Amino acid sequence: MNLSNPPKRVTIKDVAQAAGVSTQTVSRVINKFSYVSETTRQRVEGVVEELGYRPSTLARSLIQQRSYTLGVVTYGLKYIGPSRTLNGIADQSDQLGYMLVMQELDNFGMNRIEDVIDSLLARQVDGILWAAPEIGDNHAWLEERLQNISVPVLFLAMQPRPGISSVATNNYQGAVMATEHLLANGKRRIGHISGPQSWWEASERKRGWRETLQKAGIDASEERCAEGNWSSSSGEQAFLQLLESFPYLDSVFVANDQMALSVLREAHRQGISIPGQLAVVGFDNIPESEHFYPSLTTISQDLQRLGEEAVQSIVQMIQARQNNQFIAAQSRFIQPTLVIRESSK
Amino acid sequence: MNLSNPPKRVTIKDVAQAAGVSTQTVSRVINKFSYVSETTRQRVEGVVEELGYRPSTLARSLIQQRSYTLGVVTYGLKYIGPSRTLNGIADQSDQLGYMLVMQELDNFGMNRIEDVIDSLLARQVDGILWAAPEIGDNHAWLEERLQNISVPVLFLAMQPRPGISSVATNNYQGAVMATEHLLANGKRRIGHISGPQSWWEASERKRGWRETLQKAGIDASEERCAEGNWSSSSGEQAFLQLLESFPYLDSVFVANDQMALSVLREAHRQGISIPGQLAVVGFDNIPESEHFYPSLTTISQDLQRLGEEAVQSIVQMIQARQNNQFIAAQSRFIQPTLVIRESSK
DNA sequence: CGATAACATGTTATCGATAACATAATAGCA
DNA sequence: TGCTATTATGTTATCGATAACATGTTATCG
Numbered sequence: 001m002n003l004s005n006p007p008k009r010v011t012i013k014d015v016a017q018a019a020g021v022s023t024q025t026v027s028r029v030i031n032k033f034s035y036v037s038e039t040t041r042q043r044v045e046g047v048v049e050e051l052g053y054r055p056s057t058l059a060r061s062l063i064q065q066r067s068y069t070l071g072v073v074t075y076g077l078k079y080i081g082p083s084r085t086l087n088g089i090a091d092q093s094d095q096l097g098y099m100l101v102m103q104e105l106d107n108f109g110m111n112r113i114e115d116v117i118d119s120l121l122a123r124q125v126d127g128i129l130w131a132a133p134e135i136g137d138n139h140a141w142l143e144e145r146l147q148n149i150s151v152p153v154l155f156l157a158m159q160p161r162p163g164i165s166s167v168a169t170n171n172y173q174g175a176v177m178a179t180e181h182l183l184a185n186g187k188r189r190i191g192h193i194s195g196p197q198s199w200w201e202a203s204e205r206k207r208g209w210r211e212t213l214q215k216a217g218i219d220a221s222e223e224r225c226a227e228g229n230w231s232s233s234s235g236e237q238a239f240l241q242l243l244e245s246f247p248y249l250d251s252v253f254v255a256n257d258q259m260a261l262s263v264l265r266e267a268h269r270q271g272i273s274i275p276g277q278l279a280v281v282g283f284d285n286i287p288e289s290e291h292f293y294p295s296l297t298t299i300s301q302d303l304q305r306l307g308e309e310a311v312q313s314i315v316q317m318i319q320a321r322q323n324n325q326f327i328a329a330q331s332r333f334i335q336p337t338l339v340i341r342e343s344s345k
Numbered sequence: 346m347n348l349s350n351p352p353k354r355v356t357i358k359d360v361a362q363a364a365g366v367s368t369q370t371v372s373r374v375i376n377k378f379s380y381v382s383e384t385t386r387q388r389v390e391g392v393v394e395e396l397g398y399r400p401s402t403l404a405r406s407l408i409q410q411r412s413y414t415l416g417v418v419t420y421g422l423k424y425i426g427p428s429r430t431l432n433g434i435a436d437q438s439d440q441l442g443y444m445l446v447m448q449e450l451d452n453f454g455m456n457r458i459e460d461v462i463d464s465l466l467a468r469q470v471d472g473i474l475w476a477a478p479e480i481g482d483n484h485a486w487l488e489e490r491l492q493n494i495s496v497p498v499l500f501l502a503m504q505p506r507p508g509i510s511s512v513a514t515n516n517y518q519g520a521v522m523a524t525e526h527l528l529a530n531g532k533r534r535i536g537h538i539s540g541p542q543s544w545w546e547a548s549e550r551k552r553g554w555r556e557t558l559q560k561a562g563i564d565a566s567e568e569r570c571a572e573g574n575w576s577s578s579s580g581e582q583a584f585l586q587l588l589e590s591f592p593y594l595d596s597v598f599v600a601n602d603q604m605a606l607s608v609l610r611e612a613h614r615q616g617i618s619i620p621g622q623l624a625v626v627g628f629d630n631i632p633e634s635e636h637f638y639p640s641l642t643t644i645s646q647d648l649q650r651l652g653e654e655a656v657q658s659i660v661q662m663i664q665a666r667q668n669n670q671f672i673a674a675q676s677r678f679i680q681p682t683l684v685i686r687e688s689s690k
Numbered sequence: 691c692g693a694t695a696a697c698a699t700g701t702t703a704t705c706g707a708t709a710a711c712a713t714a715a716t717a718g719c720a
Numbered sequence: 721t722g723c724t725a726t727t728a729t730g731t732t733a734t735c736g737a738t739a740a741c742a743t744g745t746t747a748t749c750g
Contacts, residue, residue: 009495011736022700027738035697052493057467058407059736063705067403069446069468077435078649083428090422090449099464101414102445104435119444122402123414148397150354232636258633265638288603291577293610293638304423356706367730372708380727404706408735 010053019047030055061124066322070098070314071120075105075132079230080286081303085131085156088307096315101125105132113141117149127314131156131307134200152317156310159200160331165317167310167332171201174299174336175208178253178281181297181338183216185345187251187279190218192225193238193263195255205255205283224249228259235259239266251279251344257289257298264292264343279344294342301336309334355398364392375400406469411667415443415659416465420450420477424575425631426648430476430501433652441660446470450477458486462494472659476501476652479545497662501655504545505676510662512655512677516546519644519681520553523598523626526642526683528561530690532596532624535563537570538583538608540600550600550628569594573604580604584611596624596689602634602643609637609688625688639687646681654679 016023021040028034029044036044047053061067070093076082086102093100101123103116120128130153132138139158146153146164155166182190192209195202206225213220226242228234235254239262242249254260260282264274272278274294282289285300309332320327361368366385373379374389381389392398406412415438421427431447438445446468448461465473475498477483484503491498491509500511527535537554540547551570558565571587573579580599584607587594599605605627609619617623619639627634630645654677665672 009736012738013736023737024701024739025699028699031738035699037698040698054463054467056407056469056736057464058403058412058469059705060738061705062401062403062407062707062736063738065705072447074435077432078429080425080428083425083431084423086428087422087449090419090447091451094449094451099468100447102417102435102447104432104439106436106439118399119402122399123444124401124403232633236636258636261633262636265636268638288577288606288633291581291603291607291610293613354706357708358706368707369709369731370729373729376708380729382728385728401706404735405708406735407706407737408708410735 009056010051012053012055015044015047015051015053018051019044065124067124067126068098069101069123069125070311071101071103071123071125071128073103073105073116073120073128073130073132077104081284082131084303085307085310088304089129089131089311090307091304092308092311096311098126098311098315114145117145121150125151127151127318128153129156129310129314130154130158131310134158135196136198152314152321154310154314154317156306157201159204160333163329165313165329165331167306167313167334169201169301169303169306169336170333171204171301171336172208173333174283174301175205175253176212177336177338178283178299179209179212181340181344182251182253182279182281183212183218185251185279188218189246189248189250190220190224191242191246191249191252192220193235193242193252193254193259194225194227195230195259197227202255209253228255230256230258232258232262235262236266239263249278251275251281253281253283255283257282257284257286257296260289260296260298260343261292264294264296268293275342275344281344285339290341292343297341297344298339299336300339302334306334354401355396357398357400360389360392360396360398363396364389410469412469412471413443414446414468414470415656416446416448416468416470416473418448418450418461418465418473418475418477422449426629427476429648430652430655433649434474434476434656435652436649437653437656441656443471443656443660459490462490466495470496472496472663473498474501474655474659475499475503476655479503480541481543497659497666499655499659499662501651502546504549505678508674510658510674510676512651512658512679514546514646514648514651514681515678516549516646516681517553518678519628519646520550520598521557522681522683523628523644524554524557526685526689527596527598527624527626528557528563530596530624533563534591534593534595535565535569536587536591536594536597537565538580538587538597538599538604539570539572540604541574542572547600554598573600575601575603577603577607580607581611584608594623596620596626598626598628600628602627602629602631602641605634605641605643605688606637609639609641613638620687620689624690627688630684635686637688642686642689643684644681645684647679651679 012023012026015026026044028036029041074082074086157168158166160166194206197203210220223245226238228238254263260280263280267274267278282296282298285298289296289298357368357371361371371389373381374386419427419431502513503511505511539551542548555565568590571583573583599608605625608625612619612623627641627643630643634641634643
């Protein structure tokens with residue numbers, strides 16, 4: 001129970017005064033350049049220690065026009081995917097000496113997007129990581145808005161576009177791997193439970209499934225596919241629907257592990273043996289999928305790494321701009337991997 | 346491919362000049378107090394619009410000694426729990442007009458903690474939310490450090506301590522509910538798979554199990570308990586161990602859903618029927634638990650709400666301090682609820 | 691030994707905004 | 721009509737730091 005008034009902030013002036021030097025000299029000591037005599041240095045360092053002085057990042061950012069802060073825009077933190085990405089972002093930015101200012105989108109109203117960007121810019125962030133998924137045309141704004149944003153912006157999990165920097169998992173490639181794996185195991189009647197097609201990632205996964213089957217000369221028509229909304233519940237719905245429209249399927253590629261979980265459960269309930277009668281492959285490799293019953297074959301996307309690479313890229317962009325260099329925008333893809341478990345053996 | 350130099354920041358001076366008024370008048374217009382004639386207001390607003398001016402939060406924070414920013418310290422973002430809490434924090438702070446500066450801890454070295462706090466304070470955050478779990482004595486620092494932090498600090502998921510504000514789920518109560526539910530279903534040989542006992546939350550859950558059994562005159566000795574580390578894999582280990590040390594168990598209370606998932610799976614593999622031979626109750630109510638096979642009875646803790654309440658509390662604390670009022674520190678508990686599903690029927 | 695470079699420190703301007711104070715014009719009222 | 725209150729706007733100081741410039745002191749070297 002502490003009734004004493006809160007401690008006052010110690011400023012560079014306090015230190016200067018206590019050490020009997022100018023603020024500039026204190027600044028020199030804490031920034032380690034330039035000439036300061038050994039005795040002065042020690043005296044100042046002593047005072048800094050004693051008073052517990054920490055320079056105000058705020059003031060520093062203001063004069064230097066540089067904040068060592070990244071703005072991060074996320075969406076859907078309550079799901080595991082975005083959080084893992086954020087985790088990678090947090091780790092890496094910490095390592096490179098940047099702090100994070102976070103903004104979570106709740107929906108995709110256009111003015112909300114303006115506000116979010118403006119409030120990040122008002123805080124002098126050095127760069128912006130846009131880690132909200134591409135849904136419908138919710139990235140349309142960037143065409144007109146992007147060029148008058150004064151700091152670099154990098155997009156995560158966005159469809160590559162010329163002139164815009166992005167990092168994304170190669171969803172298409174992952175889906176191809178999943179489908180080819182089923183083909184390799186002799187499956188021919190391969191269904192798909194997709195994510196919402198308005199999501200870029202979902203449509204890429206579906207495209208991977210469809211084109212791989214077409215290339216193999218196998219039917220990949222719409223009856224062989226059902227759409228969920230990523231949630232486990234929707235996965236159950238979609239699976240039931242798929243069983244009706246395509247009763248003879250021998251395997252199914254499910255667009256994420258949560259929905260795949262429901263497929264496993266529902267199959268079990270209906271007495272469909274897995275993988276005997278039905279092979280299942282998921283996507284994401286959530287930690288639990290290894291412990292489903294049976295354990296789930298899935299496509300592993302390393303979202304942690306996605307976040308890390310995003311930070312590395314944007315820091316490069318920031319440094320380039322600092323030095324007045326020009327870096328061409330680039331879109332990077334991260335390759336997912338296939339993790340084979342019991343559900344497809 | 347945009348080679349033009351990045352747009353320069355528009356400042357209040359630019360606006361003032363373009364509108365032919367002083368910066369103070371511009372400030373008055375954008376802050377809506379005080380007297381400004383209608384014509385001037387419109388002219389200034391026009392220029393603001395035209396130049397796309399946004400005031401620098403940084404400069405404003407500096408002069409006002411107030412940033413409308415909260416510092417958030419998290420740990421374990423790659424897990425779903427912390428992310429859901431963060432989600433609640435983000436939502437609510439957005440609603441109350443605060444931004445978030447995030448710091449993720451990777452471990453618990455003491456100097457790291459100092460650094461984290463200092464860097465938040467250097468950014469003039471108005472308050473700090475400490476959302477990292479209490480493990481071992483990793484909160485020991487707060488005794489000595491807390492009183493010379495110049496802003497309010499609120500702890501999430503920490504054991505209540507006098508004089509310190511916190512918000513936490515009542516883990517003990519949740520465990521009691523879980524155990525009583527099993528008792529009510531006629532179970533008497535009730536085992537427990539706990540989380541790491543160095544975690545406060547884990548030890549509370551275990552205590553709830555133990556004391557409830559003791560009150561009912563039932564043995565709750567150590568052989569009837571095994572410890573995991575929250576992960577699904579560790580749950581499997583712990584379950585196997587428990588089956589050895591306490592072969593006749595008829596039910597088990599598992600300290601989180603991830604580990605409970607492994608119990609379901611392993612039981613299935615061994616031909617133990619659930620809930621017939623073994624009733625299972627988890628903790629957390631992760632979204633997937635409804636779709637486990639069988640669906641999992643569990644204790645639901647609303648982490649989203651936890652985050653929201655934390656923000657509300659700290660904002661109150663901030664406002665109180667602003668007005669030089671004194672609010673006694675308080676520890677709040679959020680009650681969890683029991684969700685009954687197939688695994689315990 | 692004097693000129694120049696290296697070292698050491700201080701002074702003033704600045705970042706972008708608001709606070710505090712000052713001033714001028716108009717309005718209302720006794 | 722003159723005085724005070726209200727309205728409208730400008731000027732200067734300030735937040736906490738660094739940049740840019742200035743100046744004095746001590747080495748170094750031909």
